[in-house]
Amino acid sequence: xxxxxxxxxxxxxxxxxFLPLCGDRFKRLATFLANVAVLILLVLAITTxxxxxxxxxxxxxxxxxxxxxxxxxxxxxxxxISVVSTAAMLFSTRYMEQYTAKSKYLSLFMLMLAGMNxxxxxxxxxxxxxxxxxxxxxxxxxxxxxxxxxxxxxxxKYAVLGSxxxxxxxxxxxxxxxxxxxxxxxxxxxxxxTRGLNHGLTFALAMFxxxxxxxxxxxxxxxxxxxxxxxxxxxISAMLSGVLIKALGVYVLVRLLxxxxxxxxxxxxxxxxxxxxxxxxxxxxxxxQWDFKRLLAYHSISQMxxxxxxxxxxxxxxxxxxxxxxxxxxxxGGLFHLVNHAVFKSLLxxxxxxxxxxxxTRQLKQLGGLSTVMPLTRANCAIASAAIAGVPxxxxxxxxxxxxxxxxxxxxxxxxxxxxxxxxxxLISFLKVHRYIFLGELPDNLRQCRxxxxxxxxxxxxxxxxxLTMGALVLVPSLKAGILDPAVAVLIDRFEYSAxxxxxxx
Amino acid sequence: MPYALCFLLFIIxxxxxxxxxxxxxxxxxxxxxxxxxxxxLIMLGYRAGGTAPIISPTxxxxxxxxxxxxxxxxxxxxxxxxxxxxxxxxxxxLALMVSxxxxxxxxxxxxxxxxxxxxxx
Amino acid sequence: MKGMxxxxxxVSSWTKVLIFLFGIYIVLFGHLTPGGGFAGGVIxxxxxxxxxxxxxxxxxxxxxSLGTASKLDCAGSLLFAAIALTGFLYGSASFFYNFIQQxxxxxxxxxxxxxxxxxxxxxxxxxxxxxxxxLFMIVILLSAFRPEMSGREKE
Numbered sequence: 059x060x061x062x063x064x065x066x067x068x069x070x071x072x073x074x075x076f077l078p079l080c081g082d083r084f085k086r087l088a089t090f091l092a093n094v095a096v097l098i099l100l101v102l103a104i105t106t107x108x109x110x111x112x113x114x115x116x117x118x119x120x121x122x123x124x125x126x127x128x129x130x131x132x133x134x135x136x137x138x139i140s141v142v143s144t145a146a147m148l149f150s151t152r153y154m155e156q157y158t159a160k161s162k163y164l165s166l167f168m169l170m171l172a173g174m175n176x177x178x179x180x181x182x183x184x185x186x187x188x189x190x191x192x193x194x195x196x197x198x199x200x201x202x203x204x205x206x207x208x209x210x211x212x213x214x215k216y217a218v219l220g221s222x223x224x225x226x227x228x229x230x231x232x233x234x235x236x237x238x239x240x241x242x243x244x245x246x247x248x249x250x251x252t253r254g255l256n257h258g259l260t261f262a263l264a265m266f267x268x269x270x271x272x273x274x275x276x277x278x279x280x281x282x283x284x285x286x287x288x289x290x291x292x293x294i295s296a297m298l299s300g301v302l303i304k305a306l307g308v309y310v311l312v313r314l315l316x317x318x319x320x321x322x323x324x325x326x327x328x329x330x331x332x333x334x335x336x337x338x339x340x341x342x343x344x345x346x347q348w349d350f351k352r353l354l355a356y357h358s359i360s361q362m363x364x365x366x367x368x369x370x371x372x373x374x375x376x377x378x379x380x381x382x383x384x385x386x387x388x389x390x391g392g393l394f395h396l397v398n399h400a401v402f403k404s405l406l407x408x409x410x411x412x413x414x415x416x417x418x419t420r421q422l423k424q425l426g427g428l429s430t431v432m433p434l435t436r437a438n439c440a441i442a443s444a445a446i447a448g449v450p451x452x453x454x455x456x457x458x459x460x461x462x463x464x465x466x467x468x469x470x471x472x473x474x475x476x477x478x479x480x481x482x483x484x485l486i487s488f489l490k491v492h493r494y495i496f497l498g499e500l501p502d503n504l505r506q507c508r509x510x511x512x513x514x515x516x517x518x519x520x521x522x523x524x525x526l527t528m529g530a531l532v533l534v535p536s537l538k539a540g541i542l543d544p545a546v547a548v549l550i551d552r553f554e555y556s557a558x559x560x561x562x563x564x
Numbered sequence: 565m566p567y568a569l570c571f572l573l574f575i576i577x578x579x580x581x582x583x584x585x586x587x588x589x590x591x592x593x594x595x596x597x598x599x600x601x602x603x604x605l606i607m608l609g610y611r612a613g614g615t616a617p618i619i620s621p622t623x624x625x626x627x628x629x630x631x632x633x634x635x636x637x638x639x640x641x642x643x644x645x646x647x648x649x650x651x652x653x654x655x656x657x658l659a660l661m662v663s664x665x666x667x668x669x670x671x672x673x674x675x676x677x678x679x680x681x682x683x684x685x
Numbered sequence: 686m687k688g689m690x691x692x693x694x695x696v697s698s699w700t701k702v703l704i705f706l707f708g709i710y711i712v713l714f715g716h717l718t719p720g721g722g723f724a725g726g727v728i729x730x731x732x733x734x735x736x737x738x739x740x741x742x743x744x745x746x747x748x749x750s751l752g753t754a755s756k757l758d759c760a761g762s763l764l765f766a767a768i769a770l771t772g773f774l775y776g777s778a779s780f781f782y783n784f785i786q787q788x789x790x791x792x793x794x795x796x797x798x799x800x801x802x803x804x805x806x807x808x809x810x811x812x813x814x815x816x817x818x819x820l821f822m823i824v825i826l827l828s829a830f831r832p833e834m835s836g837r838e839k840e
Contacts, residue, residue, distance in 0.1 A: 064780040068770060077761035078755060116772070116781045184646055191653045198660055202667075210668045211680050217661050218581060218590060224657075225597045228650060229574065229604060235643070236608045618719070621797055652723055659823050666830045 062100050063113040063126040063179055066136065067189075069095055070172035074165045085160055090153050091368020092164045097145045097169070100140040106133050108540050112181065112559055120242055120559075127181035127559065130544025135178045135309055137541070138400045141524070142300045143171055146293040146527040148517035149408050151413060153292060156445070157204060163291075164202075169194040171298065174305045181271065181559070182320075184241050185233055190273075190306055194220050195300055201290045212289035219282040223272035226265045233262035241390055243494035244556035247318045251553055255319070267328065276366060278333040280359050284343075287358065288351035288420070288449065292411020295351060299358045300404035302398055308362065312369055317548070317555040321373045329370025334473070336363030339481045345487045350410050350420045350495070354403070357446065361399045362479060367473065368392025368461050375468050377529070378464065382550065389546050390532075391460035398453040402445040405521040409439040413495065422491065424441060427500030431482055434511075435495045440519045443492065445525045447485035460532070566607055587665045591658065597653040602647045607685045609640030617641040633661040701819040704732040714814035716802040720813035722809040726816025733821045751825060754818045761815030768807055790813065 073095045080088040087140055090155075110129040114120065128136075147167065155158050165217030173193025180186045198220060202213030237258045238249040250259065272279040287295050291504045315321055315329075347353040372389035375381070413428065414420055429436045445452035449457075458481055465474035531537050548555060578601055580593030617638040624629050665675070672680050690693065711718075712725030735746040753779075772782035785803035 062773070062780060068766065068780070072763065072766045075759045075766070079759050113780075116783065184649075188649060188653070191657075195653075195656055195660060198657075198664075201663055205667055207671050210664055210671060214587065214661070214664050214668060217657070217664065218594060221657055222578065222581065222597070224653075225594075225601050228601045232601065232608055232646075234603045235646075243641075244671075321647075362829075473619070494677045498600075616719075648723065659827075663827060665829065669830075 060065065061105060063111075063128055064115065065102065066099065066175040066179060067172050070168040070175065074168035074172065076138060077161050077165045077168065080090065080161055082159075082161065086162055090160050092168065093147055093151065095142070095168070095178070095465050096144050099171075099175075100144050102135045103133075103140040104523060108509075108544070109133075110544070110558075114533060118434050119246060121240060125181040125242070125559075126179045129548050129555070130546075131313070131393075131548045132178050133310070133365065134541060134545040138397050139171070139178065139301045139305060140298060140405045140406055142400050143167075144299075145404060145517040145521050146296045146511050148520075149296070149375070149411065150291075150293040151513045153411055153514060154416070157291065161339065162288065163200070163203060166196045166200050167294075169193075169303070170200065174301060177305055178309060181244065182242050183234065183314075185247065186310060187224075187231055187536055188308070191224060193302065194273075194308060197294075197298060200294045201298070202288050203291055203294070208285075209289040212285040215554040216282045217287040218300075219272060219279075221229050221267045223279075223463060226269035226272075227326060228266035228270065230262040231267075233258050237262070243313075243318050244559040247320075247553055247556040248560065250319060251556075259319070263325075266314055270307050270311040270314075271332065273357055274303050274305075274308075274362060274366075275336075275360065276332045276362065277500065278332075280336070280340075283359060284352055284355045287355035287407075288349060292407055292414065295354075295411070296404035296407040299407060300400040301354065303358070304400065304403065304518035305450060306367075308369075308396065310363055312549065316552055318375070318553065321377055323374070323377050326370050329366055329373060333365075333367030333370050335365045336360060336478060337380050337476065338363075338529050341483045341487070345483060345490070346505050348422050350422060350425075350491065351407070353422075353491065354406050357484065357487070358399075358402060358403060360484065361395070361403065361446070363480075364458070364461065364477070365392045365399070366393060366398045367477070368464070369549075371465060371468070371470065371473065372462075376550065376552075381467055384464055386546050386550055387460060387467070388464035390542060391457055391464055391548055393545050394460065394542060395454075395457035397531075398445070400520055401528065402452075404440045405442040405518060405525060406446070408514075408521070409520050412518070413512075424474075424501070425495045426498040427496070429496040430500060434515055435518075438522050439496070441522045441525050442494070445489040448481045449485075449486050451529055452525055452532075455486050456529045456532050520526065545550060570604040571601055573603070576600075585669065585677055586680060587677060590660050590677070591665065594661070595654070598650070598657075602654075603651065605643045610645035611637075611639050611642065613637075614639040616627050619645075620647065671674050688744070689739050692738050697735050701732045702737050704735065706808040707819070708732065708813070709808060712801070713806060714810050716796065716805045717799070721794065722812025723816055725809070726813040727741060727820060729817035730824070732821035733817075737828065742825070743823065746797050749821065751822060754822045754825075757818040758815055761811050761813075761818065765811040765815070767809060768804055768811065801817070 077088045077092060089198065106128060110133075110287060112128075113126040115124050116127060118124075126358075135405050150163070150167075154163055157163065158282065170193050173189045173191075173196060174524050175449055176189030177186055178194065180189060198213055198217040201216055202209045231241075234246060235255065238250065240246060246375060255263070268279070275283040287299050290298060315325060319325075340356050340358075340363060344353050344356035347356060368388050369392040372385045372387075372392065375385035411422065413425070413432070415433075416432060417425060417428070442451065445454040448454045456478065462474045465471070465477065533540060574597055577593050577595075577597030580596060581590050581594075584593060601651055615638050617640070619630070619634070623634045625631050668680065669675060674680070707727035708725050708731070710725075711728060712722060713745060715721030715725065717750035733745065734751060736748060769781040772780055772784055775784050783803040783805070
């Protein structure tokens with residue numbers, strides 16, 4: 059008996075409008091209820107592993123009504139969103155005591171979570187847009203939550219660029235409706251498969267890539283990310299960098315390009331070029347940063363380049379009718395790196411929040427020698443840095459290895475070389491972070507800092523344990539077949555998505 | 565042809581949001597962009613000489629089904645539902661951006677974005 | 686925010702009631718004529734905004750305080766969620782299912798009457814309540830902007 063899909067959206071929405079009623083007098087009750095709600099969502103997401111179904115909202119049949127679809131790719135992203143949001147919510151029980159209006163923070167967090175779950179589960183393209191907007195508007199408000207100078211400036215910049223992206227996406231949705239006459243993704247893909255792309259649909263495709271590239275912070279469109287992610291409170295940075303740019307940007311782009319529009323050689327080249335540019339530009343701009351969270355934000359851009367490169371590589375191999383195992387391996391590398399990056403990047407942002415709460419600063423030059431006073435945070439940060447740099451046996455190593463093997467096996471030797479070089483530069487920049495924050499002399503003004511224990515440590519430890527053990531997802535065959543292979547199969551089979559959906563509804 | 569004019573309005577809004585230096589004018593540029601997209605969506609459903617898609621008792625024949633002249637002469641109601649949703653979303657975004665603008669004015673004392681530049685690098 | 690002259694205050698105290706009634710009409714007849722929840726909610730909020738403009742901010746806040754508006758807002762959304770989730774009582778695959786129309790009124794021909802179309806009027810009422818309260822809160826909070834506060838934090 060599968061769980062009905064709308065509960066993934068209904069539970070956060072009901073919580074979001076119930077928590078402000080608790081107000082400031084019942085703050086502890088509100089926080090407790092929020093944590094319970096996020097844990098329930100995690101349990102429900104785990105029960106959806108291996109199932110795929112379609113849910114007709116209101117019992118309206120598909121071309122008339124909206125449906126919610128669960129398949130392998132949606133399940134993978136649901137799990138990622140649930141895990142990261144559980145950790146972020148646990149962390150924010152103590153971290154957000156520094157701010158006033160905690161019940162409004164919890165309500166906005168729940169709205170963002172509802173929006174992301176809705177984007178991942180929706181089967182209708184305009185419904186995707188509505189949930190995308192819910193999540194985006196909640197995140198604009200959360201970035202500027204502290205109302206300090208930099209936070210307001212960053213929030214305004216993010217809001218303007220995000221609105222431009224949303225308008226482009228809506229324009230493209232209008233073009234798609236005008237050319238195909240339906241809004242359901244399965245029906246659109248069927249129409250495109252039979253009739254092919256005309257000028258309007260190609261223009262819509264270009265606008266989709268621009269709009270979703272802006273949301274996912276790929277390189278020509280990355281200008282908002284280095285300002286928005288450092289300015290947000292630490293658990294929100296973890297959510298933004300860990301899941302928002304993936305669920306709103308990469309997931310919808312991949313779903314549209316593979317299952318709805320169909321890939322071609324030009325699109326594969328565009329993906330590969332965007333991926334390589336993001337990787338290289340992100341990492342070289344990150345090495346020179348002296349603000350810890352800004353450095354992490356630039357690394358987010360670089361790691362998203364890995365994901366897009368992996369998927370573009372798989373698309374290119376499929377289009378050229380090469381060996382399907384290499385294409386499956388490339389896409390597997392890209393999707394696994396997406397999940398890994400969610401885990402280790404959010405752990406890094408949570409450790410930066412812990413450091414900031416204890417010492418009051420994020421500038422690398424003012425920190426130093428914290429390994430004596432904050433050993434637990436140092437351990438967590440070391441685990442996450444090793445994971446992002448690709449040190450075995452942490453999870454980052456496995457996904458980068460799979461990407462390099464796929465690139466070499468299908469003949470793209472320059473791409474493999476670029477991947478390895480970017481990994482080395484990532485390692486260099488994290489060695490710099492460690493040397494400046496944890497090793498060296500402890501400055502006098504930081505001698506009174508104490509370690510952050512309690513729920514903050516539990517949240518960070520949860521993610522650290524996942525970093526250590528997630529290599530098992532590719533090494534243990536049953537886990538791989540259960541969780542990762544269905545996601546890859548959805549993308550490789552391309553138009554099978556619409557065929558299965560339409561056959562199941564008759 | 566009307567679609568090209570819609571796109572021109574979109575480009576004007578985008579230009580205004582990118583070029584202007586006053587925060588309030590940037591917000592107005594974004595609003596123009598959103599309304600251009602709404603206009604484009606409405607025009608998609610248009611049918612020359614069509615009627616409003618509201619069913620009245622004369623449009624139903626005795627079995628309860630819809631009379632064919634109605635579907636042949638009414639405009640498409642689906643884009644109208646899309647635009648209603650889009651207007652509400654635009655309202656929410658606009659309210660949020662205006663409140664950010666007000667708070668920024670309280671902190672910095674100016675609406676000029678060239679002077680609100682604490683974030684570098 | 687100060688109020689306006691006596692003429693404006695007197696006339697607006699008559700018209701605000703008519704505007705409120707018009708807003709209720711648009712919300713209730715949303716399934717028969719154009720309008721519905723959102724448009725009706727905006728008109729409901731407009732009647733309170735008229736009160737704000739004519740009488741000043743303190744009087745408007747005494748009439749409908751911000752705390753009450755916030756609670757009405759949440760209540761509207763929770764009512765909408767309750768209507769949608771009640772569909773689950775009628776079997777699977779029925780989130781937001783129009784249970785009143787399909788289960789109870791299926792045989793009757795109730796087209797074009799006020800009491801018809803199942804849960805749609807109830808959803809309209811919930812949305813109208815929420816939108817009215819939210820827009821009133823937005824206008825009151827944004828009208829608290831005072832230009833003389835700008836010189837506080839110049840660097």
